[in-house]
Amino acid sequence: MLRLEGVTKEFKTGTFGGKRIAAVSDISFEIRPGEIVSLIGESGSGKTTIGKLVLRLADVTEGSITFGDQDVTRLDGHALRGYHASVQGVFQDPFSSYNPVFKADRVLDLIRRPYLPGLSADQWDERRRVSLESVGLDPATCLGKYPHQLSGGQLQRLLIARALMLDLKLLVADEIISMLDASTRIDVLNILGDLASRGLGVLFITHDLSLGHYISDRTVILRRGRVVELGATRTVFSDPRHAYTRMLLDSVPQLNAKWTTGRSLAESEPADEACGPLVEVSQGHFVASEAS
Amino acid sequence: MSLAVENLQVCYRTLHGDVNAVDGVTFEIADGEIAGLAGESGCGKTTLAKSLIRLDGRMRHITGRVALDGTELPIANDTAMNRFRFREVSLIPQYAQSALNPTRKIGRLTSELLRSRGVAYDEKLPELKRRLALVGLSADVLDRYPIELSGGMKQRVVMVLSTLLDPSLLIADELTSALDVSTQKAVAEMLVEFRDRGFVKSTIVITHDLAILNQIADTIIVMYAGKLVERGPAASIVHDPRHPYTRMLLGSLPEVGARFDEHRLKGIAGRPPSLLDPPAGCRFRDRCPLEFSKCAEQPPFVEFEPGRHAACWKVAA
Numbered sequence: 223m224l225r226l227e228g229v230t231k232e233f234k235t236g237t238f239g240g241k242r243i244a245a246v247s248d249i250s251f252e253i254r255p256g257e258i259v260s261l262i263g264e265s266g267s268g269k270t271t272i273g274k275l276v277l278r279l280a281d282v283t284e285g286s287i288t289f290g291d292q293d294v295t296r297l298d299g300h301a302l303r304g305y306h307a308s309v310q311g312v313f314q315d316p317f318s319s320y321n322p323v324f325k326a327d328r329v330l331d332l333i334r335r336p337y338l339p340g341l342s343a344d345q346w347d348e349r350r351r352v353s354l355e356s357v358g359l360d361p362a363t364c365l366g367k368y369p370h371q372l373s374g375g376q377l378q379r380l381l382i383a384r385a386l387m388l389d390l391k392l393l394v395a396d397e398i399i400s401m402l403d404a405s406t407r408i409d410v411l412n413i414l415g416d417l418a419s420r421g422l423g424v425l426f427i428t429h430d431l432s433l434g435h436y437i438s439d440r441t442v443i444l445r446r447g448r449v450v451e452l453g454a455t456r457t458v459f460s461d462p463r464h465a466y467t468r469m470l471l472d473s474v475p476q477l478n479a480k481w482t483t484g485r486s487l488a489e490s491e492p493a494d495e496a497c498g499p500l501v502e503v504s505q506g507h508f509v510a511s512e513a514s
Numbered sequence: 515m516s517l518a519v520e521n522l523q524v525c526y527r528t529l530h531g532d533v534n535a536v537d538g539v540t541f542e543i544a545d546g547e548i549a550g551l552a553g554e555s556g557c558g559k560t561t562l563a564k565s566l567i568r569l570d571g572r573m574r575h576i577t578g579r580v581a582l583d584g585t586e587l588p589i590a591n592d593t594a595m596n597r598f599r600f601r602e603v604s605l606i607p608q609y610a611q612s613a614l615n616p617t618r619k620i621g622r623l624t625s626e627l628l629r630s631r632g633v634a635y636d637e638k639l640p641e642l643k644r645r646l647a648l649v650g651l652s653a654d655v656l657d658r659y660p661i662e663l664s665g666g667m668k669q670r671v672v673m674v675l676s677t678l679l680d681p682s683l684l685i686a687d688e689l690t691s692a693l694d695v696s697t698q699k700a701v702a703e704m705l706v707e708f709r710d711r712g713f714v715k716s717t718i719v720i721t722h723d724l725a726i727l728n729q730i731a732d733t734i735i736v737m738y739a740g741k742l743v744e745r746g747p748a749a750s751i752v753h754d755p756r757h758p759y760t761r762m763l764l765g766s767l768p769e770v771g772a773r774f775d776e777h778r779l780k781g782i783a784g785r786p787p788s789l790l791d792p793p794a795g796c797r798f799r800d801r802c803p804l805e806f807s808k809c810a811e812q813p814p815f816v817e818f819e820p821g822r823h824a825a826c827w828k829v830a831a
Contacts, residue, residue: 264694373785403554404722405782408766412781415774429694436768436779459770473699474770475725477752481699 225252229285245271246447260426260434263444310385311394316377320369353386375406392423453507463509516716517543522578535561537740550727553737604681608688610668614660621656666697684714739797746822
């Protein structure tokens with residue numbers, strides 16, 4: 223459904239934009255309908271940049287992004303609006319996505335005129351009810367409230383509900399549960415799983431490996447703007463081939479296992495392995511070759 | 515007994531009335547113990563830690579006493595506490611970035627800090643260099659400005675600085691939350707190392723991440739809505755939680771190993787009560803599946819097994 227091929231994004235820095243920094247380089251992967259692909263990386267790995275490129279909030283420098291048979295990088299005007307009717311994003315901080323002065327359900331009304339102008343009031347209400355219920359919100363408790371009267375989980379679900387009111391094919395979820403409390407974040411995650419089983423494609427961007435493992439079908443591990451490992455989530459987590467992936471997995475604190483210590487404090491920064499081109503090690507499992 | 519907190523109650527003064535953020539908390543921390551204080555946002559864990567070192571303007575101490583190594587801490591008296599801060603009780607704030615003065619080089623900052631406690635910088639310099647080397651930093655960082663260091667380096671500098679005078683109690687507030695997983699592990703292990711080397715006697719680690727506590731803490735204290743709900747050795751809390759809140763919280767954590775399509779995890783419905791006017795009785799009552807008539811009465815925080823405490827009628831029975 224969505225396919226990225228050789229996507230590179232450079233930002234200009236320095237005086238007069240003389241220097242160029244590649245935020246992501248040569249990224250290729252695809253998302254199929256009903257599939258959750260998690261994009262896992264540490265800060266500065268370029269995971270959010272990829273989300274922005276997919277949503278066309280930023281333009282690619284090189285490479286192509288195709289959605290169905292559309293070239294996303296060339297869309298503008300009416301065609302871009304049509305694209306946004308099927309691809310939407312939800313972001314990290316639910317509290318800053320709302321204007322505290324207005325009631326929270328105003329975010330739903332914002333999409334009515336540009337995207338759903340033909341609906342009658344009854345159709346609109348019905349559509350709103352269905353989509354609120356699909357994210358586990360009771361319309362009576364969340365409509366007509368101000369943002370501060372709702373919890374972070376409710377606000378985040380309201381934003382997902384808004385995306386669902388459109389004829390949504392792909393959701394870009396950028397760290398959507400990082401700001402939520404432990405007891406409520408799993409409910410939001412389960413909603414993504416339910417939506418995916420009904421055919422929605424999800425690009426799940428996270429820094430948390432356990433969340434990615436819990437929810438996604440395929441995993442892309444990023445480091446400094448490059449893909450180091452890509453494959454079915456099960457395979458990547460049970461048989462990590464790249465040293466960086468293994469290091470990440472070893473560092474995740476777990477409840478049923480203790481860290482294996484041994485690495486001395488002085489060498490706590492991971493060594494910088496070179497990231498070569500991707501090599502297919504088994505069916506659908508790609509690993510960046512390590513220069514040794 | 516390094517730290518003993520008895521029936522501590524601290525509130526925030528707001529326009530709408532007093533918010534009892536810490537409401538009658540009693541616990542002890544032994545010498546050499548790393549105690550993890552866990553809970554969700556708004557449960558009062560940071561307020562509890564702050565009240566052990568400095569109450570800010572909006573906070574008021576209502577009742578209860580805090581004793582460190584047998585000496586009572588004058589926590590309600592801002593000036594009297596000065597004698598204890600940094601020497602006896604020290605803090606590692608959540609964001610190391612904002613803890614370092616951006617206009618001072620690290621060395622100058624340290625010397626000013628030490629002078630304010632009447633300690634000569636030159637005297638401490640060899641020890642300072644030794645400790646920086648221990649956390650993998652060269653002595654060059656003393657000649658650098660904070661902006662020249664990475665997030666992980668700043669966090670380590672702050673750790674070394676806060677423990678330089680070998681405090682009795684170290685409070686680490688969300689130490690690892692802003693860090694990447696690989697740095698997180700290194701920093702967390704450093705806390706254990708500092709304890710093992712005797713730089714600090716006992717440590718309180720505040721976090722919302724129970725998995726981190728399982729790695730480094732000796733005991734875990736779980737808070738909910740301003741009260742303690744459960745306390746015990748880390749392994750027993752994680753593997754055999756008794757309070758329904760602890761159980762449900764642990765049950766909602768995705769682990770590397772759990773998958774949506776195989777084993778669907780469940781969150782806790784509802785949200786914590788407002789502390790402006792907390793309901794009578796058990797505060798977890800509204801969200802608790804085991805709720806029964808007796809829960810309208812506040813359950814006491816009792817020792818139900820040697821070394822294990824909980825506040826729940828179902829556990830105590």
